Amino acid sequence: MKKIIIAGPCSVESKKQIEKISNFLAKKNIKYLRGGCFKPRTDPKSFQGLRELGVELLYNSAKKNNQKTVTEVLSIDQLKNNYDKIDVIQIGSRNMTNFELLKEIGKITKKDKKQILLKRGFSSTISEFLKAGEYIEQFGNKNIWYCLRGIRTFEQIDSDMKFTSDLSSILELKENHKKVLFDPSHSTGNSRYVVDISKAALLLGADGLIIEVHNNPKVARSDKDQQLTFKEFERLLKEITDLCK
């Protein structure tokens, strides 16, 4: 497979949950396991993630299955304390303009050039997104995947989709020679759109996808409407096979 496919739950919820998902994805030859541990939630009463324990569980499952871990950090302490268990450092949409965090991540990863997954702020322009990447790159780590994850537009006044899929931005980022990932899960907020938006993103030249998959989305502790079931993920893989060659 030439495309980068990252999959896994929105949040790591338990040992059993992440093991089940990791085992399933490994059988499908998925090499990158995502799972939120430090969750940036809009509502402080919502599940905030299993934090350090989550990273531990994600790491253990991933290693058993020869997968790389992808998880978001919200602070430098979180990164430093879990550095060796995180293969791909995710910077979330809400932190794309946290310039001090970007600078520190640039400094810390300067030596080993660890892979960064930088998500576009949902109210940020493309040039602001590129500049955010420059904050990290200036220290020498150019290993950045630029991840589009939907932006907020007037559509959200009455659309069923959580955000507007910024598919055309793939073209602009590719013109700027960036590695581009697309997140069909957060950009739509609804599992029934995920397959079609994934196909569109790959057709437009995205280098990969990051997709939320859960063993039982109905009871997920975050983003339950957008996570794919195992069956739906299998269908997605079938539908994108030709686009991944």
Ligand code: PEP
């Ligand atoms: C996520 O991918 O876990 C996430 C929180 O996404 P975003 O930062 O794009 O909202």
Ligand code: MN
């Ligand atoms: Mn999510």
